[in-house]
Amino acid sequence: MQQRIIATERVHGDRRDWINLRAMLPYLWEFRGRAAIALGCLVLARVANVGVPVVLKGIVDAFSGTRGEALILPFSLLLAYGALKLGSSLFNELRDVVFARVRYRAMRRLSTRVLEHLHALSLRYHLERRTGAVSRDLERGTRSVSTIINYMVFSVLPVLVEFALVAAILFGRYDPVFAFVTFGTVAVYVAFTFAITEWRMDYRHDMNRLDSSANGQAVDSLINYETVKYFGNERLEIDRYDATLATWEEMAVKSQSSMSLLNFGQGAIIALGVTALMVFAARGVVAGTMTVGDLVLVNGLLLQLFIPLGFLGIVYRQIKYALADMDLVFKLLERKPEIADRPSARPLAPGAGGIRFERVDFHYQPERPILSDLDFSIEPGQTLAVVGHSGAGKSTLARLLFRFYDVTGGRILIDGQDLRDLTQDSVRAAIGIVPQDTVLFNESIYYNLLYGRPTATRAEVERAAEMAHIRTFVEGLPDGWDTRVGERGLKLSGGEKQRVAIARAILKHPRILVFDEATSSLDSHTEQAIQQTLSEVAEHHTTLVIAHRLSTVVDAHHILVMEQGRIREQGTHRELLAAGGHYAAMWELQQREGAGAAPGRESLT
Incomplete structure (x- = not known):
C-alpha cells in the first residue's frame, strides 16, 4: 500500500514537472528570435567540438604515413584543428551572450508576476502566511527558472546534439558494436541516474520544507525582537530554530550520502563502457581493420561524450531540485484570489461618498459569525x-x-453602488484610512508621505504635512524630508507616525x-x-x-x-x-x- 502511494505521488510529481515546464515557456517566448540564434550557436559549437577528434585522427594517420605526407597534410589539419577549437569556444561564448537576455528577462518577468499575484491575494492569505517562509520559497522559486534554463540550454541540449553527431560517426564509419556499446552504456547510465535521483528527491523536499520553516522562525523572532526581549525568551527562539535545523541536518546528510552512492555508480558504469570500447578498438588495430587514428578518434569521441554525460547526472539532479523549487512558485500562482473583480465590474462613479450597510452579515468561518444583520x-x-x-x-x-x-449576507453600497x-x-x-498601527516603509519621511499619492508634487506633499501638523517637525530634523524612519517606522514616536498617516490620507484626496x-x-x-x-x-x-x-x-x-x-x-x-x-x-x-x-x-x- 505504501509503495502504491509513493508511486502515485511520483507520477503526480512528474506530471507537475511537465506542467511547470510548460508554464515557463511563455516567459521565453518574448525573445524567441534570440533563443533560435542561441540554439544555432549551440549546434555549431557542438559540430566544431566533435570535429576536433575527427581532425586529430587525420593528423595521427598522416604521421603514420610517409615523411612527405607528414610534412604537408598535418600542417593543414593542424590549422583545421586549431580553427575547430577556436570555433567551439567562440560559438559557446556567443550562445551565452545571445541567451543572457532571454534568461534574465524570464527571471524578471516571473519575479514581477509573483509579487503582483501576492498583492492580488486576499487579506486572509496574508494573515495566515509566514513572511520568512514565503520569502525563502519565492527566492528559491524564481532562481530555479534561471537554473532550469541554464542547464537545459547549456548542458542538456549540447549533450543531445553531441550525442547525435557521435552516433552518426560511429554508425557511419565503424562496426555497429561500437555504437551498441556506447548507446547501451548511456541507457544504463541514464536509467541508473533517474532511479537513484527520484529516490533522493524525498530528502530534497524535506530539506526545502525545513529550510523554509527555519527561515520563517528566524524572521518571526527578529520581527518580534522586543517581545522576545520582554519575556527573556532568546533561548526558546534559538532552541526552536536549532531543533528545526537539526532535522534539516539529518535530511542533508542523507541527501549527501545518497549522492555519493549515485556518483560512484555513475563512475562505474562509464568506466565499464569506456573499457569495453577501448578493448574493441585495440583489437581492431591489431587485426588491421582500424588504424591508430581510428583508436584515437574513438577514444576522443568517447571522452567528449562521457565527460559531459558525467555532469549530466549532476545536471539532472539540479533540474529536479529546481523543478521542486519552481513548483512552490507555480502553486502559489495557481492560488486564486478570494476577492476578484467580476468580469462586468465597473469603476466607482463620482459621487458625494454616501455609505450604506444594508442588512450585512459576515463571518471568517461559518461557525463563528462576526457581523449579524448590520444596517x-x-x-x-x-x-x-x-x-x-x-x-x-x-x-x-x-x-x-x-x-x-x-459580505456573506446583505450588501454594502457607496453612493448607491454595490461594492461587488x-x-x-x-x-x-x-477611501483614505488612518489605522491604529501605522506601519511605514524603511525609507525617507518624504517617500512615506508621497505614498498617499505618488503623482503628487512636492508642494502638495508639504501642504498635506502642514495640514497634519507635522511639517515643522520634519523640517527641524537634521536630514529634514530625507530622514529615514527605520523598519516599520520605529524611529518615530506613535504620535509622529499617526501624523504621517494623516498626511498620507490627506494627500490621497479621498471622498471617504x-x-x-x-x-x-x-x-x-x-x-x-x-x-x-x-x-x-x-x-x-x-x-x-x-x-x-x-x-x-x-x-x-x-x-x-x-x-x-x-x-x-x-x-x-x-x-x-x-x-x-x-x-x-x-x-x-x-x-x-x-x-x-x-x-x-x-x-x-
Whole structure:
C-alpha cells in the first residue's frame, strides 16, 4: 500500500514537472528570435567540438604515413584543428551572450508576476502566511527558472546534439558494436541516474520544507525582537530554530550520502563502457581493420561524450531540485484570489461618498459569525462613529468597506453602488484610512508621505504635512524630508507616525475617510492634539470613525454601539448618555478611569 502511494505521488510529481515546464515557456517566448540564434550557436559549437577528434585522427594517420605526407597534410589539419577549437569556444561564448537576455528577462518577468499575484491575494492569505517562509520559497522559486534554463540550454541540449553527431560517426564509419556499446552504456547510465535521483528527491523536499520553516522562525523572532526581549525568551527562539535545523541536518546528510552512492555508480558504469570500447578498438588495430587514428578518434569521441554525460547526472539532479523549487512558485500562482473583480465590474462613479450597510452579515468561518444583520447609513459629509468592546466587529467594518473580504449576507453600497459590482482599485482609491498601527516603509519621511499619492508634487506633499501638523517637525530634523524612519517606522514616536498617516490620507484626496482606532495607542496629550487634526481633516468628508475611547467620538453626527457583531444602541452622544444604556455605562467607566476624557468635554452632555 505504501509503495502504491509513493508511486502515485511520483507520477503526480512528474506530471507537475511537465506542467511547470510548460508554464515557463511563455516567459521565453518574448525573445524567441534570440533563443533560435542561441540554439544555432549551440549546434555549431557542438559540430566544431566533435570535429576536433575527427581532425586529430587525420593528423595521427598522416604521421603514420610517409615523411612527405607528414610534412604537408598535418600542417593543414593542424590549422583545421586549431580553427575547430577556436570555433567551439567562440560559438559557446556567443550562445551565452545571445541567451543572457532571454534568461534574465524570464527571471524578471516571473519575479514581477509573483509579487503582483501576492498583492492580488486576499487579506486572509496574508494573515495566515509566514513572511520568512514565503520569502525563502519565492527566492528559491524564481532562481530555479534561471537554473532550469541554464542547464537545459547549456548542458542538456549540447549533450543531445553531441550525442547525435557521435552516433552518426560511429554508425557511419565503424562496426555497429561500437555504437551498441556506447548507446547501451548511456541507457544504463541514464536509467541508473533517474532511479537513484527520484529516490533522493524525498530528502530534497524535506530539506526545502525545513529550510523554509527555519527561515520563517528566524524572521518571526527578529520581527518580534522586543517581545522576545520582554519575556527573556532568546533561548526558546534559538532552541526552536536549532531543533528545526537539526532535522534539516539529518535530511542533508542523507541527501549527501545518497549522492555519493549515485556518483560512484555513475563512475562505474562509464568506466565499464569506456573499457569495453577501448578493448574493441585495440583489437581492431591489431587485426588491421582500424588504424591508430581510428583508436584515437574513438577514444576522443568517447571522452567528449562521457565527460559531459558525467555532469549530466549532476545536471539532472539540479533540474529536479529546481523543478521542486519552481513548483512552490507555480502553486502559489495557481492560488486564486478570494476577492476578484467580476468580469462586468465597473469603476466607482463620482459621487458625494454616501455609505450604506444594508442588512450585512459576515463571518471568517461559518461557525463563528462576526457581523449579524448590520444596517446603517453614513450621509455624505457626515461622521459616523462605531464604538464597542474589543471583538465587537468594529475593525471588520473597515475591512469590508475596503473590500478585503466580501459580505456573506446583505450588501454594502457607496453612493448607491454595490461594492461587488465595482472594481477594487476604484473603491480603494475613494477611501483614505488612518489605522491604529501605522506601519511605514524603511525609507525617507518624504517617500512615506508621497505614498498617499505618488503623482503628487512636492508642494502638495508639504501642504498635506502642514495640514497634519507635522511639517515643522520634519523640517527641524537634521536630514529634514530625507530622514529615514527605520523598519516599520520605529524611529518615530506613535504620535509622529499617526501624523504621517494623516498626511498620507490627506494627500490621497479621498471622498471617504476611515479612522480605525487612530488614537488608541497614544497618551492623552498626544491624543488630544491628533484628535484636533482628525477633526479638521474630516470636515467635508464622509467619515467612519472606529474607536474604543468614547472621548474621541463625542462630536460625531451619529454613534453606533456594537456588541458581538450587532448594533446595540445608536444615536448622538447626548442622546446615548440620556438613554442611560450601554453607552452611558461605558462613558461613566472611562471617565472614572481617566481613560482619555479631555477636560471640559463632559460639559457637552
